Amino acid sequence: MNENKIKLIHHFLENSASIYPDKVAFIHDDVRETYETMNFKANNLAAWLIEHGVEKGNRIVMLFENCLEYVISYYGILKAGAVAVPFNSELKPDSLRPLLEDIEADIIITSSRFERLLKATGLEPHSLKALIISRSKLNWSESSIHTVDFESIICDKDSNSPEHDIDTNDLASIIYTSGSTGTPKGVMLSHKNIVANTKSICEYLKLTEKDIQMVVLPFFYVMGKSLLNTHFHAGGTIVVNNKFAYPATVIQQMIDEKVTGFSGVPSTYAYLLHRSPFAARIGELTRLRYCSQAGGHMAKQVKKELRELLPQTVDIYIMYGATEASARLSYLEPARLIDKIDSIGKAIPGVVLNIVDQNGQNVEDGQTGELVGKGDNIMRGYWKDNELTSSVLDNNGYHTSDLCYRDTEGYFYLVGRKDDMMKVGGHKINPQEIEDALVETNLVVETAVVGIPDDLLTNRLVAIVVAKGESCTENKLLNALSHIIPKFKLPSQIIFVKFLPKKTSGKIDKIKCTDIVKL
Amino acid sequence: MEIKEKIKAFIVENFLFGEAEGLGDETSFLEEGIIDSTGILEVVDYLEEEFSISVDDEELIPENLDSIKNLEAYITRKIQNAA
Numbered sequence: 001m002n003e004n005k006i007k008l009i010h011h012f013l014e015n016s017a018s019i020y021p022d023k024v025a026f027i028h029d030d031v032r033e034t035y036e037t038m039n040f041k042a043n044n045l046a047a048w049l050i051e052h053g054v055e056k057g058n059r060i061v062m063l064f065e066n067c068l069e070y071v072i073s074y075y076g077i078l079k080a081g082a083v084a085v086p087f088n089s090e091l092k093p094d095s096l097r098p099l100l101e102d103i104e105a106d107i108i109i110t111s112s113r114f115e116r117l118l119k120a121t122g123l124e125p126h127s128l129k130a131l132i133i134s135r136s137k138l139n140w141s142e143s144s145i146h147t148v149d150f151e152s153i154i155c156d157k158d159s160n161s162p163e164h165d166i167d168t169n170d171l172a173s174i175i176y177t178s179g180s181t182g183t184p185k186g187v188m189l190s191h192k193n194i195v196a197n198t199k200s201i202c203e204y205l206k207l208t209e210k211d212i213q214m215v216v217l218p219f220f221y222v223m224g225k226s227l228l229n230t231h232f233h234a235g236g237t238i239v240v241n242n243k244f245a246y247p248a249t250v251i252q253q254m255i256d257e258k259v260t261g262f263s264g265v266p267s268t269y270a271y272l273l274h275r276s277p278f279a280a281r282i283g284e285l286t287r288l289r290y291c292s293q294a295g296g297h298m299a300k301q302v303k304k305e306l307r308e309l310l311p312q313t314v315d316i317y318i319m320y321g322a323t324e325a326s327a328r329l330s331y332l333e334p335a336r337l338i339d340k341i342d343s344i345g346k347a348i349p350g351v352v353l354n355i356v357d358q359n360g361q362n363v364e365d366g367q368t369g370e371l372v373g374k375g376d377n378i379m380r381g382y383w384k385d386n387e388l389t390s391s392v393l394d395n396n397g398y399h400t401s402d403l404c405y406r407d408t409e410g411y412f413y414l415v416g417r418k419d420d421m422m423k424v425g426g427h428k429i430n431p432q433e434i435e436d437a438l439v440e441t442n443l444v445v446e447t448a449v450v451g452i453p454d455d456l457l458t459n460r461l462v463a464i465v466v467a468k469g470e471s472c473t474e475n476k477l478l479n480a481l482s483h484i485i486p487k488f489k490l491p492s493q494i495i496f497v498k499f500l501p502k503k504t505s506g507k508i509d510k511i512k513c514t515d516i517v518k519l
Numbered sequence: 520m521e522i523k524e525k526i527k528a529f530i531v532e533n534f535l536f537g538e539a540e541g542l543g544d545e546t547s548f549l550e551e552g553i554i555d556s557t558g559i560l561e562v563v564d565y566l567e568e569e570f571s572i573s574v575d576d577e578e579l580i581p582e583n584l585d586s587i588k589n590l591e592a593y594i595t596r597k598i599q600n601a602a
Binding site: 090113242243245246247248249275276277280498499 | 549550551552554555558559560561564576577578579580581584585
């Protein structure tokens with residue numbers, strides 16, 4: 001299949017299966033699966049789904065941690081023309097119920113690890129056609145739910161992809177993202193969205209079939225998913241390690257599997273640099289050729305530390321995007337990392353980025369406005385929420401709610417979230433600036449700055465800090481800060497913690513941080 | 520309280536909301552979804568304070584930390600080495 005014929009997401013798998021049938025595509029613990037075998041299994045799943053009445057557009061929920069079954073399910077669902085809806089694997093019943101009600105899925109595919117959770121959630125009200133379980137351990141006979149054994153459906157007997165009339169604009173996946181408001185929204189992505197974004201990412205990362213990617217990020221978020229799709233498109237290999245909680249094991253596996261790429265969100269790198277033997281063993285990662293970072297703003301200090309630690313042969317890609325953009329909108333080319341260290345770079349191939357004012361007019365270089373992205377990767381909209389969709393999608397493209405300016409060379413710089421800016425004693429403050437300054441003091445591993453309502457100041461700033469050493473005191477930190485930022489930006493209170501509350505995405509949970517202050 | 524009891528009590532209280540059922544000595548915290556990566560740091564913090572040991576970065580591996588049995592063996596070794 002030539003590049004132009006790859007129009008649907010599962011073509012990535014099918015194409016690589018035809019070119020590299022016996023190549024190991026996927027490694028996880030003892031599992032080493034080839035492209036051909038995986039493709040056959042996905043075909044068999046797709047055939048079963050179609051035989052059992054699944055129609056185009058039907059939603060199929062996936063509830064897995066990263067594993068082979070996830071990948072087979074994902075591509076199998078897509079081959080059947082249905083819509084893959086990966087759920088966050090850390091959700092509890094109270095959060096699962098409203099999502100199930102919202103998505104109206106026909107089928108859930110899951111593994112034994114989530115059986116207890118699903119029972120506690122209560123699936124009866126959701127009119128499921130089937131609950132497909134991999135290696136089930138519990139007894140479902142007393143419930144009215146029709147359960148099916150996953151392993152009996154997928155087998156690796158030779159099979160063709162089902163003949164199915166799927167259009168590139170058809171809905172392929174719905175991904176729930178909570179953003180800053182807390183209420184999950186279902187982002188609708190088409191085959192075209194994901195295919196366009198995947199091809200673009202492969203291009204700027206220069207991915208080839210020789211690339212081996214270590215994956216510690218969950219597939220159920222777009223960043224993790226982009227690692228999967230891009231490496232399958234390139235014919236490379238994915239190494240999944242779900243034990244990043246024990247980073248020494250991840251480093252060991254990166255050495256053993258001769259990994260060429262690693263990706264993380266800011267907290268991944270904070271953890272990697274400060275609580276793992278990464279620095280000590282970097283000399284053994286001889287095949288590592290790139291590290292990429294997305295999933296939020298990473299402090300300048302961390303980028304510098306990473307660049308100093310890694311050999312010059314390892315490229316560092318800082319990237320920016322959104323679920324609504326399928327994953328990626330911009331990247332900073334490695335050669336400019338140091339001199340454009342605060343920049344999110346320029347638009348990825350095929351995407352146009354603009355900065356607009358409140359009236360939707362483009363602003364001049366140097367002026368701050370809202371970042372808007374346009375391209376084939378921009379979502380179709382939010383599931384069952386036309387009003388919300390039209391509040392972020394218009395002729396200019398997708399309104400990111402990120403404030404941004406562009407320098408004279410065309411590099412973009414984020415200033416903060418539209419909704420994060422806060423008034424403190426008459427000044428408009430961007431908490432991210434203070435977070436960066438805190439990390440710049442070299443006394444801090446990670447931090448979150450929140451605004452607490454205050455009668456006198458409107459908001460007062462409180463910094464929740466994970467200090468580097470035992471000897472860091474509030475005075476020491478404020479003193480160091482005062483050399484970096486003006487007095488009116490200094491936090492009125494510093495709270496030292498051992499670890500910041502995080503969401504499953506790895507992003508800092510600012511709502512929980514605010515709760516810490518209120519304790 | 521013995522080392523094992525202390526550890527079990529800590530895990531049950533902080534990660535299982537008091538429900539000890541299903542937590543065996545060999546239950547893998549990671550496999551069962553009992554503790555995630557932030558949780559591991561909480562455990563390490565507790566160990567360092569409670570048992571006056573220092574956990575090195577290279578020691579953050581499942582063999583040392585991923586079950587009550589592993590934790591007990593690891594802490595015992597650390598205390599003996601320090602003595």
